[in-house]
Amino acid sequence: MSTTTLLVRQNQLADTAVRTTADSALQDGEIRVQVDRFALTSNNITYAAMGEMLQYWQFFPSGEAGWGIIPVWGFGTVQESRHPDIPVGEHLYGYWPMATHAVLAPHRVSSTGFSDGAPHRAGLHAVYNHYLRTNTDPFYQPFNEDIQALLRPLFITSWLIDDFLADQQFFGAGTVLLSSASSKTAYGTAFELAKRPGIQVVGLTSATNWAFCESLGCYHRVLAYEELEQLPAQPASVYVDFAGSVALRERVHRHLTGLAYSCAVGASHVQDLGGAGNLPGPRPTMFFAPAQVKKRNADWGAQGLNDRLVQAWQQFSTAVQAPPQPWLVVQHHQGSAATQAVYQQVLGGQGSPRIGHMASLLA
Known part of the structure; x- marks a missing residue:
């Protein structure tokens, strides 16, 4: 063999x-x-x-x-x-x-x-x-293996990001801005954030993926990257960076003077990766999902965490596959x-x- x-x-x-x-x-x-x-x-x-x-x-x-x-x-x-x-x-x-x-x-x-x-x-x-x-x-679910392989590990990260931000009371912010909004981890996060009262979920994406992000129905507003500066600069906001783009991160930090927290998650823009540099506002902090798992295991026990995740997964996987236009x-x-x-x-x-x-x- x-x-x-x-x-x-x-x-x-x-x-x-x-x-x-x-x-x-x-x-x-x-x-x-x-x-x-x-x-x-x-x-x-x-x-x-x-x-x-x-x-x-x-x-x-x-x-x-x-x-x-x-x-x-x-x-x-x-x-x-x-x-x-x-x-x-x-x-x-x-x-x-x-x-x-x-x-x-x-x-x-x-x-x-x-x-x-x-x-x-x-x-x-x-x-x-x-x-x-x-x-x-x-x-x-045996009939659903592909969806599980594609989305389950990403959705668990999405759920934990939402849980982390809620646990921190969104750092006093009312707007959460997600880059790479068409990515699976981003729209899983948006799906959870959209359930939070008083939280405005804004997606940043390429112009070619704008219509897709709009069709998902989990973003309150979708902007192309070129339109970032249309966002009001002052209200308290959180940036969740799934792209990892240095140039975009710098634009976000310079434009959003009310930025309360900057969360680095992914690196889908591999051609434009880099460190935090000397940015205005909060220093970007890497989100490490296992750390939030450890905290919630301590808070709720492993079974309590698992029960919450299974319930959330079932809601999300149903929405993702819903006709007439599955995500x-x-x-x-x-x-x-x-x-x-x-x-x-x-x-x-x-x-x-x-x-x-x-x-x-x-x-």
């Missing part, structure tokens, strides 16, 4: 390579999972762009200097097992390498899932190391060449924001 993997040059994300290597024998306690299919979104581009800073390259080391494996969310099936509690054929949801197979070392196994106990992942955040058994996962239409890409091509498309920010890409490296 062999494993095919898509590698990305860490300092030149458009440079990719496909490697096929012979599988080594499993050790006691390990399992080999076939990665059936995974989502490719701007979230994965953020993982790559911030791979060094936030340790995303460390989850699945490539073994080749300068090359990395981008983590992806999706579904896999246990193909071989040397673990007594994980049977062959078990279906799992979690964080995979962009590859045909992954070897995991399950520990802390329960009826709901397990963590990967591989030594190189010991110091990485537990949220990304956990794998769920679909037969006991309250989020899981998301899924396209499938099979094989290494097709996966490389769609990766380049997502990296370049091309295509319709209404399309969700599901890929598989399996031939």
Whole structure:
């Protein structure tokens, strides 16, 4: 047996390579999972762009200097097992390498899932190391796997951003401005924020995606990037930056003199990334979703947090798929060449924001 993997040059994300290597024998306690299919979104581009800073390259080391494996969310099936509690054929949801197979070392196994106990992942955040058994996962619906892979990890981040801002009483602001408003994490955040009384949700997007953002119905106002200065400068506002564009961040900070908080989330504009610099107003603060998970686990307990997330997810996933115009239409890409091509498309920010890409490296 062999494993095919898509590698990305860490300092030149458009440079990719496909490697096929012979599988080594499993050790006691390990399992080999076939990665059936995974989502490719701007979230994965953020993982790559911030791979060094936030340790995303460390989850699945490539073994080749300068090359990395981008983590992806999706579904896999246990193909071989040397673990007594994980049977062959078990279906799992979690964080995979962009590859045909992954070897995991399950520990802390329960009826709901397990963590990967591989030594190189010991110091990485537990949220990304956990794998769920679909037969006991309250989020899981077998007919809805694509939507879950595409939106579930993004929506959890969206929900946590909204929860964090509400927990901070929106820093006294009545307007929340979201960049890259057509991105899935942004409109998931807008969907939650729109439920908050007294909060005005404004989306910033490219002119080509303006109509799409308007059609979603979760933004009170949508502006093209060129129209930013139409916003009133003085009322207290919060900026949630999904784009990561230095030039845009500087325009926002200089124009919005009432800016109360600047929250950095994503990096979809990889050609224009950079630091905070000497900006007026509040210093941009990176949002790290696992930190809010940890806080809410302490506040509500793991079950209390999970119950809230499942309820919110069900509302969101229903809205996303509602006829006559669903927010998301899924396209499938099979094989290494097709996966490389769609990766380049997502990296370049091309295509319709209404399309969700599901890929598989399996031939």
